[in-house]
Amino acid sequence: MRYASISLILLITALLFASFEQEVNLSFYEIRRDRDAVKMEQLIGAIEARTELKSNSRLLTILADCYLEYGDWGVPEKLKEKTLEQARKYAEEAIKLDSKNGRAHYVAGAAIGRLAQYKGIVQSLFMLGDFDKYINTAISLLDENDEEGRLYKTFALIASGMRYRDVPWPLYNYKKSEELLLKALELTPNYPNILLELGYLYLKMNQREKAKEMFRKVLESEPHPWLIGAHREAMKDAQGELEKLK
Secondary structure (H helix, E strand, O other): OHHHHHHHHHHHHHHHHHHHHHHHHHHHHHHHHHOOHHHHHHHHHHHHOOOOHHHOHHHHHHHHHHHHHHHHHOOOHHHHHHHHHHHHHHHHHHHHHOOOOHHHHHHHHHHHHHHHHHOOHHHHHHHHHHHHHHHHHHHHHOOOOOHHHHHHHHHHHHHHHHHHHHOOOOOOOHHHHHHHHHHHHHHOOOOOHHHHHHHHHHHHOOOHHHHHHHHHHHHHOOOOOOOHHHHHHHHHHHHHHHHHOO
């Protein structure tokens, strides 16, 4: 009877932890959608206060993702590098606990990619190996048949496509970039930011009409329901590019 009671307590505790993870993950999606910096800061505080954080790969991953987004649009420029370092740290802690955590691999790679812009040319090139390792692992691990897995695999494909488009070492590879971005579009056709990145690629390839087509499609597209804030920014950027291409 005593062992049955202990088992029940453990089961209830596990369910409570799982419920909290689901709750904070949904809150994260909603806050990222709306780009609400105040609520993101509150969510970060709530997760960091959890006693089980350091032993929970899922919670560490959500926290890392919070810092990744917060560093992108929620803090002043002078705090971005520090915030992105936190994203990388927590993502790598999550990976140590669960090496098959595809989302954590994506967040670690994305944080490194964004941190590179704050480093010198030589240091940023040294970071490229870690970026490739994490992003390629994310692409291989994330399950496109799962809704969250498909979205994060899309993010990882975009990140890799941008890497082959924008990083000069060892060489630009525009064909590889296009393949990756088109694969991302195939996975998540209702994410117009992919069209924006394709537009930038075609500009680099001196295909101005194809670039214009991509930018126009961004303006004509509906936003992904979980990425409305990102869509607003993409529309602004696409409109600016079309103005320059007149």
